[in-house]
Amino acid sequence: MSNPLALIGRGATYVALSLAAFVSVFPFFWMVIGSTNTNADLIRGKATPGDALWRNIEVFFTSADLPRVVFNSFFIAGVGTVLTLLVSSLAGYGFEVFRSRTRERVFAVMLLMLSVPFAALMIPLFILMANLKLMNSYQAIILPSVASIFIIFYFRQATKAFPHELRDAARIDGLKEWQIFLFVYMPVMRSTYAAATIIVFMTHWNNYLWPLIVLQTNDMKTLPLVVATLSQGYTPDFAVVMVGSIFATLPTLIIFFLLQRRFVEGMLGAVK
Amino acid sequence: MSSNTTRRGFKLAGALAGISMLSISVAAAQQITVWCWDPNFNGATMEEAFSRYQAQHPDATIDIQVFDKAAMEQKLQAQLASGSTDGLPDIVLVEDYRAQKYLLSFPGAFEPLTGKIDYSAFAPYKVEVSTVDGQTYSMPFDSGVTGLFYRSDALAEAGYSAADLENITWDQLIEIGKGVKEKTGKTLLPIDPNASDLFRIMMQSAGSWYFDASGNPTIADNPVFKSTLETYQRLLTADITKPVAGWTEYTGSFTSGDTLATPTGVWMTATIKANPDQSGMWAVAPIPRLGDIDASVNASNLGGSSWYVLSSAPEKETAIDFLASVWGQDVDFYQKILVNQGALGSLLAAREGEAYQASDEFFGGEPVWQNFSTWLAEIPPVNYGIFTEEADAAVVAQIPAITGGGNIDEIVAQIDAQVRQQTQ
Numbered sequence: 001m002s003n004p005l006a007l008i009g010r011g012a013t014y015v016a017l018s019l020a021a022f023v024s025v026f027p028f029f030w031m032v033i034g035s036t037n038t039n040a041d042l043i044r045g046k047a048t049p050g051d052a053l054w055r056n057i058e059v060f061f062t063s064a065d066l067p068r069v070v071f072n073s074f075f076i077a078g079v080g081t082v083l084t085l086l087v088s089s090l091a092g093y094g095f096e097v098f099r100s101r102t103r104e105r106v107f108a109v110m111l112l113m114l115s116v117p118f119a120a121l122m123i124p125l126f127i128l129m130a131n132l133k134l135m136n137s138y139q140a141i142i143l144p145s146v147a148s149i150f151i152i153f154y155f156r157q158a159t160k161a162f163p164h165e166l167r168d169a170a171r172i173d174g175l176k177e178w179q180i181f182l183f184v185y186m187p188v189m190r191s192t193y194a195a196a197t198i199i200v201f202m203t204h205w206n207n208y209l210w211p212l213i214v215l216q217t218n219d220m221k222t223l224p225l226v227v228a229t230l231s232q233g234y235t236p237d238f239a240v241v242m243v244g245s246i247f248a249t250l251p252t253l254i255i256f257f258l259l260q261r262r263f264v265e266g267m268l269g270a271v272k
Numbered sequence: 273m274s275s276n277t278t279r280r281g282f283k284l285a286g287a288l289a290g291i292s293m294l295s296i297s298v299a300a301a302q303q304i305t306v307w308c309w310d311p312n313f314n315g316a317t318m319e320e321a322f323s324r325y326q327a328q329h330p331d332a333t334i335d336i337q338v339f340d341k342a343a344m345e346q347k348l349q350a351q352l353a354s355g356s357t358d359g360l361p362d363i364v365l366v367e368d369y370r371a372q373k374y375l376l377s378f379p380g381a382f383e384p385l386t387g388k389i390d391y392s393a394f395a396p397y398k399v400e401v402s403t404v405d406g407q408t409y410s411m412p413f414d415s416g417v418t419g420l421f422y423r424s425d426a427l428a429e430a431g432y433s434a435a436d437l438e439n440i441t442w443d444q445l446i447e448i449g450k451g452v453k454e455k456t457g458k459t460l461l462p463i464d465p466n467a468s469d470l471f472r473i474m475m476q477s478a479g480s481w482y483f484d485a486s487g488n489p490t491i492a493d494n495p496v497f498k499s500t501l502e503t504y505q506r507l508l509t510a511d512i513t514k515p516v517a518g519w520t521e522y523t524g525s526f527t528s529g530d531t532l533a534t535p536t537g538v539w540m541t542a543t544i545k546a547n548p549d550q551s552g553m554w555a556v557a558p559i560p561r562l563g564d565i566d567a568s569v570n571a572s573n574l575g576g577s578s579w580y581v582l583s584s585a586p587e588k589e590t591a592i593d594f595l596a597s598v599w600g601q602d603v604d605f606y607q608k609i610l611v612n613q614g615a616l617g618s619l620l621a622a623r624e625g626e627a628y629q630a631s632d633e634f635f636g637g638e639p640v641w642q643n644f645s646t647w648l649a650e651i652p653p654v655n656y657g658i659f660t661e662e663a664d665a666a667v668v669a670q671i672p673a674i675t676g677g678g679n680i681d682e683i684v685a686q687i688d689a690q691v692r693q694q695t696q
Binding site: 040043044063122123126127130135136209212213216217218225228229231238 | 311335337338339340343346347350351353354355356358359520523524527528546547
């Protein structure tokens with residue numbers, strides 16, 4: 001028999017957790033329910049499923065060249081994620097493994113740059129891209145984010161747990177430094193990569209401000225830009241916005257569930 | 273007969289298709305790019321305007337790019353600030369309140385249209401907002417002429433007829449609100465305590481603004497501004513308003529019948545008419561005026577926007593020709609966008625057209641468009657200056673003090689101090 005005080009404590013924990021779960025799940029629930037209602041019902045706060053889902057989907061699909069938009073989003077997020085992971089993990093590995101006083105200084109300066117908001121970099125970056133003749137291109141969106149300071153920092157921290165012995169053993173076996181990175185480091189750190197994939201993919205997928213500024217034609221638009229267009233105007237149809245939001249959320253959600261276990265491991269910094 | 277027409281139609285279509293194939297390379301060189309922010313409103317009217325132009329100029333094509341409004345402004349501002357004109361459109365839609373800010377912050381970025389467009393044909397206040405140093409830059413588009421939209425059924429139930437709302441003061445409206453509350457138990461107006469709409473409407477009805485023509489704050493010692501705050505205070509303390517948060521809740525409040533009226537711009541018509549089951553239950557009265565200010569009239573403005581041509585535009589000449597020949601004079605075009613998009617343009621001659629004369633069953637068979645355009649010509653012109661948003665923020669910050677029954681003279685002094693600090 002457990003004592004009544006512990007029971008009460010446990011009950012309180014469950015109430016608090018249920019509340020927290022409700023608060024975090026409700027927006028998602030509201031999005032799904034909203035997408036099945038008409039705009040008028042949605043504004044009235046109707047929280048039961050309606051029958052306007054197909055109509056909303058139809059409106060959403062005719063509001064933009066969707067296959068093209070989805071392709072743009074996937075291409076930018078996909079290529080961007082692979083490049084960011086490669087470059088930034090290599091940098092994070094390098095900073096941790098090949099230490100020197102100068103490199104520490106460079107690293108410190110980089111961390112300082114984390115505090116510069118993007119809004120301040122936007123216009124110089126825009127001029128740079130205009131001079132490089134890269135306006136309205138995929139490169140203009142992908143390139144500036146490939147060297148992500150946060151991801152470099154994240155990999156550097158994770159590399160601290162990477163056993164020296166493994167590297168030494170690989171060297172004795174005759175592997176070159178780039179081979180050690182590719183064939184020893186990367187497989188061992190797969191949880192870290194999984195966690196970083198989710199973070200980087202989400203950043204690329206949801207990126208809004210920079211694509212908005214640098215993309216100029218309708219055929220280059222990404223999903224967040226299309227959803228943002230839907231939600232404004234003088235008489236926005238919020239039900240269609242909900243359909244758009246579901247569409248924009250799904251890929252991140254799928255990737256998260258696929259990598260969920262590794263994500264948790266990666267966040268804990270586990271190396272097995 | 274009909275089959276004959278159809279066959280001819282096919283031949284014509286074939287011929288047109290042939291022409292358009294041939295002219296693809298030419299057309300690419302004459303594409304006008306437009307930025308705007310509402311696919312159903314300004315985007316749709318632009319499309320209609322262009323189809324008329326294209327009938328005369330088959331070589332020209334258009335690319336209308338619709339953004340979210342704040343995003344479009346950010347994009348435009350970033351690009352103008354960077355000095356790179358690569359990728360800017362030929363024509364851009366600018367909200368009237370922001371026009372002066374753009375024109376003064378980026379001199380030379382926009383093309384003056386004085387001499388190319390006959391501005392005497394437009395509502396004077398629309399021309400005023402886009403004039404800097406004697407040069408006018410805009411093709412005036414939609415008007416934000418205001419009216420008091422109200423549920424005629426509920427007000428009739430409380431014993432008020434249309435005549436009771438004709439050319440009244442805000443204080444008379446407060447009395448009506450109290451009467452309605454007493455008889456029906458319902459609240460008259462939804463008020464968003466983070467919006468400055470009512471202040472703007474009240475000030476402009478008396479031809480006054482936060483700033484004078486040379487941009488100096490006219491907040492302290494301005495009887496109109498003081499009266500505006502006092503009126504707002506009486507309105508909010510009379511228990512005839514319901515607080516709402518944000519746009520959705522605001523529009524939802526009166527379209528669901530929760531509140532019974534709202535003073536706002538003509539562009540709200542589309543939102544109100546989106547509920548066909550309320551047809552015949554609505555009416556529009558002239559906007560109330562400030563009772564203690566002689567200059568205040570029963571006409572004002574809220575919002576509205578205009579088209580601007582960029583100096584760097586690759587298709588500048590075509591763009592100007594297009595604007596001047598359709599937007600500048602085509603009365604028939606204005607009838608069409610009034611009916612289809614509910615867009616009330618600023619071309620005064622459009623008032624004589626058929627659609628403007630027609631009555632609207634939704635509003636109890638009243639000629640609402642005729643009324644709106646009569647009020648349109650009466651709106652006192654003001655110069656919005658470049659710091660309207662900063663002044664708005666200063667006013668909104670004091671709304672809790674105003675509704676809390678604070679001393680208006682002290683509040684005016686606070687607003688004045690904040691505006692001066694931010695705009696020097």
